[in-house]
Amino acid sequence: MSAGTVYGVGLGPGDPELMSVRADRLVRGASHVAFFRKAGRAGRARTLVEGMLRPDAVEIAMEYPVTTEIPLDDPAYAGNLSDFYAGIADRIRTLAESGADVVVLCEGDPFFYGSFMHLYTRVKDHVPVEVVPAITGMSAAWTATGIPVTWGDDVLCVLLGTMPEEDLARRMADADAVVVMKVGRNLPRVRRALEAAGKADRAWLVECASMAEERVIPLRDAGDQAAPYFSIVLVHGQGRRP
Incomplete structure (x- = not known):
C-alpha cells in the first residue's frame, strides 16, 4: 500500500x-x-x-x-x-x-x-x-491600516514581543519598518521598546486582522492592557519614492 x-x-x-x-x-x-x-x-x-x-x-x-x-x-x-x-x-x-x-x-x-x-x-x-503557503497575518495587518508598509529600499524587521526589551529596542532602531508579533500581554514591553527606538509615534496596533473582530488604532491610543492573541504592532517605512 x-x-x-x-x-x-x-x-x-x-x-x-x-x-x-x-x-x-x-x-x-x-x-x-x-x-x-x-x-x-x-x-x-x-x-x-x-x-x-x-x-x-x-x-x-x-x-x-x-x-x-x-x-x-x-x-x-x-x-x-x-x-x-x-x-x-x-x-x-x-x-x-x-x-x-x-x-x-x-x-x-x-x-x-x-x-x-x-x-x-x-x-x-x-x-x-x-x-x-498562505497570506500571513502581518500582511493582513498592514493592509488593514491602509498604509503601505515598505517603500523603495526600506528594510523590514519582524520581531517577537517575547524578546528581551533591550533587544527589541535595538532591532527596532536599526529597521525602517517593523512588525511585532506575539504581542498579547507583552504590549507594555513593546511600547517601551518603541519609545526607546524613537518609533512609538508612528506605531499602530492591529487586532484580529481580516477577522470580524478587527480593530486598527494608533498604538498611543491602545493603553497598556494586554492585547488579544491575534494582535500585531506595526511601524510603516518611510523610504524612497519616485
Whole structure:
C-alpha cells in the first residue's frame, strides 16, 4: 500500500475568503483533518473551516499540553512540547503510512512561526508531505491600516514581543519598518521598546486582522492592557519614492 500524503494547509489570516483556491479544495475534500488547539477551546483553525468539511471527515484535535502556564525559558516548557509534538507526529505518520491523506490546518502560513513546522520536521523523512503557503497575518495587518508598509529600499524587521526589551529596542532602531508579533500581554514591553527606538509615534496596533473582530488604532491610543492573541504592532517605512 502506498503512503498517503500529509498536507500542511495554510488558511491565511482569518477571513475564509483570503484562503487560497488550493487550500479550499484540499480542506473540502479531506478525509482526515488535524488541527492544533488549546484544551477546552474549539481552535481558531478549526473555526475557520466550519461548514467546509465533508460529513464523514475524521477530525483530529491536537491539544497543546501547555501554552502560557509555564515561562518560555523553563526547561519544562520545551520538554512538554517536545513530547507533545513527538506523539502527534507518530499518530499522523501512522495514518499516512496506512494510506490516508491527512490535512493539517494551519493558521496563517505553515512555515511562518507556525506549530506545523514542528510536525513537519518529524514526519517529512517518513511519508510524503506537501505544504500549501498562505497570506500571513502581518500582511493582513498592514493592509488593514491602509498604509503601505515598505517603500523603495526600506528594510523590514519582524520581531517577537517575547524578546528581551533591550533587544527589541535595538532591532527596532536599526529597521525602517517593523512588525511585532506575539504581542498579547507583552504590549507594555513593546511600547517601551518603541519609545526607546524613537518609533512609538508612528506605531499602530492591529487586532484580529481580516477577522470580524478587527480593530486598527494608533498604538498611543491602545493603553497598556494586554492585547488579544491575534494582535500585531506595526511601524510603516518611510523610504524612497519616485
